[in-house]
Amino acid sequence: MAEIIPLHPTPQPQPQLEPLWREAVGDVLRRTRHDRGERLADTARQSGVSPQYLSEMERGLKEPSSEMLAAVAGALELTLLDLAAAVAADLLPAAPTGTVRNAA
Template identity: 45%
Template sequence: MAEVAHIGPGDRERRPLLRTALGAALRRHRRSQRRTLADVARDARVSMPYLSELERGRKEASSEVLAAVCDALGVELGDVLTEVGRDLVGNRAAVLRLAPGISAPAPGRLAHRPGDALLLAA
């Protein structure tokens, strides 16, 4: 299964999938607490294989499952989503720096294209 997607007609830019970034953030929180998959899965009341699939970005989690996993980890869902948003923005900046022929928007200006979505984080 792909960890990046090609988005839009003719757009060959590789973009990370939300499920991959979200899974990585959940895994970072679990590992920073030195907890096992089994421990967090039990507390979240999800199966250990399912939690593993979430962390590896192989499954899309419902909002209820995300809330349960965040509760089991003792972190706020909004904080995890903000972290994921920052990761995605940081990845976008890295792509702009590394990709030849792609110019970054002027400071303080957002580049908009049809179909772009804007992520706002508090």
């Protein structure tokens, strides 16, 4: 007996993909810069990187070196540990209802 194949198969839900590390880092850098009320050009100048490169970092298009991350984080008054902790907190799944997430 032949198998029946539907013409329009039921779409399967796509698994939620985790963001790339560079995208998550870029989100934290941009959010921190905005929270501080700084313009991209100001933060770029303070960190010694070009505004274009900082923009690409914030958009997750560049895989910055540890030196670049340290320079930009320092310009935003963050340590590398602060930056990594903020990225990790963003990547943690939401806590179940009734529990408190530890804000580091």
